[in-house]
Amino acid sequence: MVITVAELLEKIKFDVVYTSETALKKEITTSDVTRPGLEMTGYLEYYTPERIQLFGMKEWSYVQNVIGDNRYDLLKNIVTDATPAIIVARGLPIPDEMVSVAKKRDTVLLQSTEPTSRLNGAITAFLDEKLSTRTTVHGVLMDIFGVGVLIQGSSGIGKSETGLELIKRGHRLVADDRVDVYQKDEFTVMGEPAEILRHLIELRGVGIIDVMSLFGAGAVMDSSKIDLTVYLEKYEKGNTYDRLGNGETTTEFSGVSVPQVKIPVTTGRNVSVIIEAAVMNFRAKQMGFDATKMFEERLSNLIAKNS
Known part of the structure; x- marks a missing residue:
């Protein structure tokens, strides 16, 4: 380039x-x-x-x-x-x-x-x-509470719809469908939209909408760090899902490892609210507050007390 x-x-x-x-x-x-x-x-x-x-x-x-x-x-x-x-x-x-x-x-x-x-x-x-060399990944990149969140998942899982709901809740769209990813430095990976898709989002059954025109300049960003990835997957009965938050996983972009959260999607789950909670929990962990560790300590103390 x-x-x-x-x-x-x-x-x-x-x-x-x-x-x-x-x-x-x-x-x-x-x-x-x-x-x-x-x-x-x-x-x-x-x-x-x-x-x-x-x-x-x-x-x-x-x-x-x-x-x-x-x-x-x-x-x-x-x-x-x-x-x-x-x-x-x-x-x-x-x-x-x-x-x-x-x-x-x-x-x-x-x-x-x-x-x-x-x-x-x-x-x-x-x-x-x-x-920097750009690579293209499929997903929706959002700025949520100041955290760059890349929402990924299989086609039709509801990534764009979730992105629209997050925009309505006051968060900002960076890129929809195609995210161009590049390494800014040794520890930082960035994402930006393809120029043809800037400020646009595609909704099945509705078509392409201009987020900036509908929601204003405060609803969009031109680029963002990718601090966290959220992978949406269809809920399958019988599958085992992380319920305590101690199964930490990562994914890699341009040689940089990024934390990943997997969220099962099923009828009745408000995915946008869950993503907000995941982001706030991510920020809390960065500040030294880990609810999972706190629960494990309380559980250990309870077992020791009852024994």
Whole structure:
């Protein structure tokens, strides 16, 4: 997956020093950002011109100390036609030679008042997210009490209907039917809708409805973490179901394990209320309150007392 320089400018605020229509269409293919200190000394053996080139105080000071034509030649070696953008941090003044090189290479030249390290982190985080490999899973992704919940189950089990009921109860829809999942970092997996399905939900017998139009902007989100998965399964008499909550299971997305709750579905069960309770219980466990452990302790104390 790639993004363009224009998409970077939409996300992060810069002062544009030089740009062109073709320069904005240049593709960024890696989240790595280069601060070309060693390269400016002439060592270019492992130089990667396809990265964004970020100039902080150290790099800028070195450029300022290179006299005359050497400054232009030095920058021309670093900035190639493959370079997507040059960024100067800390609001530092941009040398005329850098502007000339940007025009010669048709490369966007940007300036930011942000400190170099903070700017580097913001750019890398944005590119990591956008360039991450996406996988598609079937389900409904909701934000419930601030927890990202992916509702899954076999076709026709009632995932979208449950999602609609949760929306009516004040929770927010992220994606219906198709959820694009990607790893944000080592511990976090994110989900977002396919662009064609954004803010839409499909109900058998009714068709496609626009959640944002019917319920307002507060009923939708563009993306969310996946903190918990809820798997809806048809209730079958004779099957054994977890009644104490100590049978913890997980499922994996993009290399990240996510806790899973399995809920049997049958006539008369209010699935949306049960999911809300599961989410509140999940939050309580994260805060150190575990009702299952409390019950087991009370049971152990009762057995010890009666014995």
